[in-house]
Amino acid sequence: MMSCKELARSVSESLDHKLPVSRRISSWVHLALCGMCRNYVGQMKLLRRAIKLHLRDEGEQSIREKLPEDVRERIRNRLKD
Amino acid sequence: MNTRDESPTVNPERWLDDHGDALYAFAMVRLRNPAVAEDVVQEAFLAAMKAKERFSGKSSERTWLTGILKHKIVDYFRKSSREKVYEDTEAIEAFEKDNFLPNGHWKIAPTNWGAHPSKSVERKEFMDTLQQCLGNLKPQHERAFTLREIEGLEGAEICDILDITESNLWVILYRARQRLRDCLQINWFKTPTEEAKPS
Numbered sequence: 001m002m003s004c005k006e007l008a009r010s011v012s013e014s015l016d017h018k019l020p021v022s023r024r025i026s027s028w029v030h031l032a033l034c035g036m037c038r039n040y041v042g043q044m045k046l047l048r049r050a051i052k053l054h055l056r057d058e059g060e061q062s063i064r065e066k067l068p069e070d071v072r073e074r075i076r077n078r079l080k081d
Numbered sequence: 082m083n084t085r086d087e088s089p090t091v092n093p094e095r096w097l098d099d100h101g102d103a104l105y106a107f108a109m110v111r112l113r114n115p116a117v118a119e120d121v122v123q124e125a126f127l128a129a130m131k132a133k134e135r136f137s138g139k140s141s142e143r144t145w146l147t148g149i150l151k152h153k154i155v156d157y158f159r160k161s162s163r164e165k166v167y168e169d170t171e172a173i174e175a176f177e178k179d180n181f182l183p184n185g186h187w188k189i190a191p192t193n194w195g196a197h198p199s200k201s202v203e204r205k206e207f208m209d210t211l212q213q214c215l216g217n218l219k220p221q222h223e224r225a226f227t228l229r230e231i232e233g234l235e236g237a238e239i240c241d242i243l244d245i246t247e248s249n250l251w252v253i254l255y256r257a258r259q260r261l262r263d264c265l266q267i268n269w270f271k272t273p274t275e276e277a278k279p280s
Binding site for chain 1: 096097102104105106115119123126127130180190191193204208230233236250251255258259262265266
């Protein structure tokens with residue numbers, strides 16, 4: 001029977017590639033029985049969704065700094081060459 | 082107007098005004114370092130200047146420039162990975178001791194985080210917390226995580242860019258995710274935690 005520690009490793013791996021069938025089944029059985037690990041999976045899912053939404057899709061909105069003027073000038077001059 | 086004879090044009094004179102800040106913000110989200118972001122944006126504009134004849138017009142100027150910028154960001158990650166930290170299964174076992182008992186059970190029960198914040202004020206603060214937590218990661222972990230979760234690159238590609246093996250990558254991503262989770266737990270969710278009850 002898979003332990004919580006093994007489940008946590010499997011969850012992270014499953015985010016990057018498909019697990020072999022046997023491990024998928026073991027994980028599924030463990031999650032059916034373990035509320036703590038179900039919470040953990042929920043946390044990982046939220047983390048991924050939040051990163052995607054807040055950084056990949058909306059990230060630029062959180063950046064308040066503009067490209068500094070001296071850098072702009074420098075680039076403008078180099079583009080003219 | 083005979084559109085067939087018109088080739089799509091770019092307007093380098095307007096680039097800085099039209100796209101400078103947007104490209105800088107794009108770079109900052111991924112690099113979290115103003116000096117590096119400035120350099121990378123400059124390199125992107127210079128590369129775009131050299132490649133302007135190849136702009137096909139299929140996408141907008143912004144999309145095209147962003148594509149070039151993405152390449153420059155990846156190049157930066159490639160170059161900065163010369164200083165490598167090798168992670169292996171021993172490293173996992175060491176850091177798993179923080180979260181798990183010897184019998185493989187949780188030390189502290191993971192709590193239900195619910196849905197992530199949807200009110201706009203909360204979202205901004207959450208974004209800031211997230212950025213801060215990302216900034217706390219070790220540089221190599223941050224790079225791997227950014228390439229995977231923000232750029233959406235596959236494992237093999239990331240390994241090529243950072244010059245690491247797939248098993249190194251897997252360990253790095255696992256650690257990064259755990260660290261982020263812990264950081265968010267402490268700084269944002271702050272849900273009451275309880276010792277995991279033995280079963």
